[in-house]
Amino acid sequence: MQDILDVIMEAENAADPAALLRSLAGVPVPASYQGMVVREDETAMFDGLATRDKDPRKALHLQEVPTPELGPGEALIAVMASAVNYNTVWTSIFEPMSTFGFLKRYGRLSALTKRHDLPYHVVGSDAAGVVLRTGPGVTKWQAGDQVVAHCLNVELEDAAGHDDTMLDPQQRIWGFETNFGGLAQLAIVKSNQLMPKPAHLTWEEAASPGLVNSTAYRQLVSHHGANMKQGDVVLIWGASGGLGSYATQMALNGGAIPVCVVSSPEKAEICRRMGADLVIDRAAEGYKFWSDEHTQDPAEWKRFGARIRELTGGEDPDIVFEHPGRETFGASVYVAKKGGTIVTCASTSGYEHQYDNRYLWMSLKRIVGSHFANYREAWEANRLVDLGRVHPTLSKVFPLEQTGQAAYEVHRNAHQGKVGVLCLAPAEGLGVRDQAKRARHLPAINRFRGV
Numbered sequence: 001m002q003d004i005l006d007v008i009m010e011a012e013n014a015a016d017p018a019a020l021l022r023s024l025a026g027v028p029v030p031a032s033y034q035g036m037v038v039r040e041d042e043t044a045m046f047d048g049l050a051t052r053d054k055d056p057r058k059a060l061h062l063q064e065v066p067t068p069e070l071g072p073g074e075a076l077i078a079v080m081a082s083a084v085n086y087n088t089v090w091t092s093i094f095e096p097m098s099t100f101g102f103l104k105r106y107g108r109l110s111a112l113t114k115r116h117d118l119p120y121h122v123v124g125s126d127a128a129g130v131v132l133r134t135g136p137g138v139t140k141w142q143a144g145d146q147v148v149a150h151c152l153n154v155e156l157e158d159a160a161g162h163d164d165t166m167l168d169p170q171q172r173i174w175g176f177e178t179n180f181g182g183l184a185q186l187a188i189v190k191s192n193q194l195m196p197k198p199a200h201l202t203w204e205e206a207a208s209p210g211l212v213n214s215t216a217y218r219q220l221v222s223h224h225g226a227n228m229k230q231g232d233v234v235l236i237w238g239a240s241g242g243l244g245s246y247a248t249q250m251a252l253n254g255g256a257i258p259v260c261v262v263s264s265p266e267k268a269e270i271c272r273r274m275g276a277d278l279v280i281d282r283a284a285e286g287y288k289f290w291s292d293e294h295t296q297d298p299a300e301w302k303r304f305g306a307r308i309r310e311l312t313g314g315e316d317p318d319i320v321f322e323h324p325g326r327e328t329f330g331a332s333v334y335v336a337k338k339g340g341t342i343v344t345c346a347s348t349s350g351y352e353h354q355y356d357n358r359y360l361w362m363s364l365k366r367i368v369g370s371h372f373a374n375y376r377e378a379w380e381a382n383r384l385v386d387l388g389r390v391h392p393t394l395s396k397v398f399p400l401e402q403t404g405q406a407a408y409e410v411h412r413n414a415h416q417g418k419v420g421v422l423c424l425a426p427a428e429g430l431g432v433r434d435q436a437k438r439a440r441h442l443p444a445i446n447r448f449r450g451v
Contacts, residue, residue, distance in 0.1 A: 021144035035122035035184030036403045043098040056092035057404035074135040079423040080203035082182040083126040102177040116179040124183030125151035125175040128207035138191040146197040150378035165374040198386040199434035205392040208418040214373035216246040217381035226319040226343040230255030235317040240267040245393035278311040301334040326350030338363040388441040391448040393417030
């Protein structure tokens with residue numbers, strides 16, 4: 001592994017780093033590598049505990065794993081940096097189910113996919129790094145390419161997936177429903193998961209938008225989601241967080257009017273730094289949408305809706321960007337305007353949503369389910385980062401061996417924006433290939449880096 005890292009580090013100061021990185025084609029691939037895993041024999045370790053009391057630090061382990069055989073249409077990448085997403089938290093606390101069921105089902109698909117059915121699961125759905133090898137049939141990428149990976153793993157052997165790859169019956173999320181994920185020194189991806197790394201970003205900055213940026217793009221901008229247009233009022237829950245911070249940027253860039261909902265003065269200030277003027281600190285204003293564990297309080301929905309209209313000059317949200325789930329969904333359905341759209345994913349506060357259907361059907365509202373993004377949407381979202389229209393919202397970076405702590409902070413909502421992880425990169429700040437472009441965007445990068 002050191003030989004690979006030596007070449008990549010030498011490229012940091014090379015006059016032609018791309019040419020130097022091509023030499024990785026001749027560097028031997030190690031027989032094993034370090035990856036962050038959960039173990040099948042530990043899936044019952046949190047039985048009987050409340051979700052909040054389950055500690056990812058106890059389930060995530062850094063261990064040496066064999067380098068898998070590279071298959072047709074695949075690429076092996078040296079992972080310089082990755083990031084923690086909520087699916088890493090779910091995997092590490094074995095909720096709502098163990099991911100080993102995903103791996104077993106995938107393993108039954110073919111002799112090639114059987115590699116994924118192992119007693120350990122290398123996790124992680126984000127990565128920035130360098131291509132080391134490509135399998136048969138790969139023509140777009142070669143050893144030495146500097147890339148980021150999106151997390152759509154799809155077989156594309158079914159007609160259902162060719163209009164929208166997210167509808168393919170064999171669509172999976174890499175590093176969550178497949179093995180060999182990005183929180184590791186090496187990773188296996190399908191070659192159509194790869195996209196060019198924005199040259200003005202560091203490795204950790206480039207790794208952090210991946211999953212959440214693409215998810216926000218499909219959910220808010222794409223015609224498969226809310227199809228946002230200029231002038232739309234967009235209510236964004238968790239607007240300073242890993243997902244919401246990208247939705248906020250897209251609303252602002254697209255000429256929409258974001259109403260940012262946060263839970264602290266510090267998070268409210270983050271939204272204002274991003275350029276949002278309309279911010280609701282739900283904790284400071286004391287919204288309690290549930291009067292007890294089983295009963296929602298419609299009076300609080302109404303108070304919340306009145307507050308939104310106060311900020312917008314009397315307008316209700318055209319779009320509600322939903323991802324907390326159970327805790328907020330009733331309020332989201334209520335406050336959306338007549339004919340408006342509630343677009344939902346994730347459900348980090350619970351999957352069983354309750355709402356008053358009268359406010360949906362009688363006001364002609366619609367609920368749109370959204371899940372990650374297809375390849376085109378992921379590519380367009382990455383292009384916005386490359387253009388400097390969307391910036392990484394990276395607040396903290398951990399070394400690979402402290403991934404458990406990073407996941408713990410995300411689980412306890414003790415983070416802002418995205419939490420990055422250095423894999424092979426020995427330090428932060430490496431990987432910038434276009435210094436002039438970085439200088440142009442540096443004020444915004446620094447502003448968003450504080451998120």
